[in-house]
Amino acid sequence: MVPEAATPYWTTTLDTTEVLSVIEQARASKVPESVRVGQLQMSCIGLQAGEERGALVLARAVSDATASEARSELEVAAAWFRPAVEAHLRSSSAESIEHAPRVSALLRVLTAAVTTGTEPALLRLYANALAIWHDVELRAYAEDAEGNFRLEVAPPGAPRSDAPAILTGSKVSVGSQLTRLSGHDLETLGFHNANDAWAARIGHPSEGMVWLLLMSGGLDSAGGRRLELYTDVLRQTLQQVAARSLLGVERAIWRRLIAAGDRFDAAAEAALSEARAVVEATGGALSISLGHDRRFLQIGDLGLLPDSGPSRWDQLTTSILLDDGPAGVLTVQGPGGRFFTSRDRAVIDIVGQLLGSWASGVSQRSQAGADRRGVSRSFEDVLEETAAQAADRGMLVSVVVIQLKGPTSPAGTLHQLAAQLRVHLRAGESVGVLGPSEIGILLYDATAEVARLVVGRLRRMVAHSMTGDPLANAAIGVVQSAMGPVPTLRLVPGAREEAQTAWRSMALEATSHEATR
Structure with a gap:
């Protein structure tokens, strides 16, 4: 689908190596792939009809000012068109009509x-x-x-x-x-x-x-x-x-684990409560041993623990694994007069995995001795863990690092700013203080370009809700996750480096401006 005025240019554009590469990536991917060639913005998404695979390509004539917005709109349109196009391709032309x-x-x-x-x-x-x-x-x-x-x-x-x-x-x-x-x-x-x-x-x-x-x-x-x-x-x-x-479940549990900080009992209570609520269980219990000092905790309906066996229609059980091996068990029973489904079983497994990831982080910090910087790193670890899991499940995420002007900023100001930013984010998206003068944000279903648009919108909203404009001179770094298997590279350091590069560019511009005065 291309604008009529671009049709001659379009036919030659498809033969370029860059465009053919993006189309090939889209055929093997679950998400849209985009490329700009001259004044033509293109977005591709994979199609499958039986054993055959192909790609849907959308394009729009753009300028430098409209390219970013056009890319976002084309990617959304491609995702919505795909189911109908695939259904059409699976039928013969007569049947399609x-x-x-x-x-x-x-x-x-x-x-x-x-x-x-x-x-x-x-x-x-x-x-x-x-x-x-x-x-x-x-x-x-x-x-x-x-x-x-x-x-x-x-x-x-x-x-x-x-x-x-x-x-x-x-x-x-x-x-x-x-x-x-x-x-x-x-x-x-x-x-x-x-x-x-x-x-x-x-x-x-x-x-x-x-x-x-x-x-x-x-x-x-x-x-x-x-x-x-x-x-x-x-x-x-x-x-x-x-x-x-399932993504909503992951977001809700991570929010509660983040809110619990390093409080062992609060996090366990939160995980068990969320698990029971999501699968509508009437009872549940959790037993976990944590850390080098082997702190031990049991909560919930403890009478269920001795009988916790393999999952069945009226009982779900999953192991909680730390980096150094099994550390506990989570079980729920009594599916509210119904039965536990295969989806419920997947949800309980997710709860166990997330609790195990959180517990591993607490254990490591406990061994090293938790200090203020360690707490800040824990939020960075949460961002990395969440981004990696989303990427592994085929979801697109971007990590944003906002660095405020000056070597340090009052902790109260940073937390107030993070709270204001959270109000304007979608449910489940994370924001918190990474360190002195530094705030981190995790955005779902957002390319790096879309994330920058979101940050621009957040800047305007925060400027109206707080005294002054705390983000007026902030440096922004954005890194988009890779798709497929869990990426090996951490996203926060990359976004932090990009923010620092932005600082250097801003300083260079200021120096040049002073020199011309």
């Missing part, structure tokens, strides 16, 4: 519910669309922590005898592709009165809940190809909900 209106409508409805809905809520919207458009009945089974499937979504008023409440996981051979089940397959699963159905498994435990979808009724009216397209759209939106949910 026929199915496009309803596929597009389904995408709009489900996407609108992503920011506020849960996975079961999206499935109910999906079931309503199938019933209204094609008289197709949907039954959705959620995988529990033991690998069995339990009925969560069914047609309103349907008799319970029409479908089993639980499907044994070992008997479910359905894969991710929508497949027509034979009468024998249905009989094996326990559907004794069904003659025809389509089924597919969607989701992955590491990303969210795993669902088994079974569709029956007006299948001939809908057609297998149309149902495949609908299922692809559902799969895309469920992935977005799952990623948002």
